[in-house]
Amino acid sequence: MTTTYAALLRGINVGGSKKLPMAQLRTLLTELGHTGVATYLQSGNAVFTADHGDEESLAAELAEAIEKHFGFRVDVLVRDHTYLRSVREDCPFPADTLEGRQLHVTYFSGPVDPERFAEIDRAAYLPEEFRLGTRALYLYAPGGLGRSKLAEHLSKPRLNKGLTATSRNWNTVVKLAEMTADAD
Missing domain, CATH: 3.30.70.1280 (SP0830-like domains)
Structure with missing residues (x-):
């Protein structure tokens, strides 16, 4: 198969x-x-x-x-494809109303314990927000990733210790799910 x-x-x-x-x-x-x-x-x-x-x-x-x-x-x-599709479908933000540059997914090599991120003062970064998914972190950065203070904080090595992490903007998340579906 x-x-x-x-x-x-x-x-x-x-x-x-x-x-x-x-x-x-x-x-x-x-x-x-x-x-x-x-x-x-x-x-x-x-x-x-x-x-x-x-x-x-x-x-x-x-x-x-x-x-x-x-x-x-x-x-x-x-x-x-199944995982990539689920990441797209499980997005906790209104992806269809946002620009691709405003929404990002960080894929992790394994499960992420929410305790890793417990010390982050989420209110201090508003309107930026993040939510955890299955081996993924969703980041809403309305000004884009380049200007995101929250993205900078989330990329600190101690938060990702022991895991491989790589981020993609929403346009790429959607495209990879589509490309893997087309090939099935």
């Missing part, structure tokens, strides 16, 4: 120190035996179909292949 996944790479660039061109990422995924390979944008989003493995083993396989081929380590999360 084949399953369609999205690979979310953390911290890669089209230039700079962790340069990973999307054409080369597509080639690498194909060389790993995956089919239906496509990328979205230039920021480390790939969709592929696999007939072996699970999210964790596929992420480890891709991270190892990237390190071997490009010479640097990249954190990789792999998620299937």
Whole structure:
């Protein structure tokens, strides 16, 4: 049985120190035996179909292949269509009334204990807000991520200790759910 996944790479660039061109990422995924390979944008989003493995083993396989081929380590999360669809459907904010730049999802490698975020004075950041989901954090930042004081606070290493975390804007969240559905 084949399953369609999205690979979310953390911290890669089209230039700079962790340069990973999307054409080369597509080639690498194909060389790993995956089919239906496509990328979205230039920021480390790939969709592929696999007939072996699970999210964790596929992420480890891709991270190892990237390190071997490009010479640097990249954190990789792999998620299937069912999960990506549920993240989109379970959004606690009115996504259909917001601009894509106002809403973001941080995907985590594992479950997130709400206690990690208990010390945050949520009222101090209003109108910005966040809510936890299943291995995800939803962030509403009406001024965009670049101006968000809450996003800056949420990205502190101590809040994400022991987890791989990577964020995408709402447009990308929706597109990856669509792309993995189309490939099914």
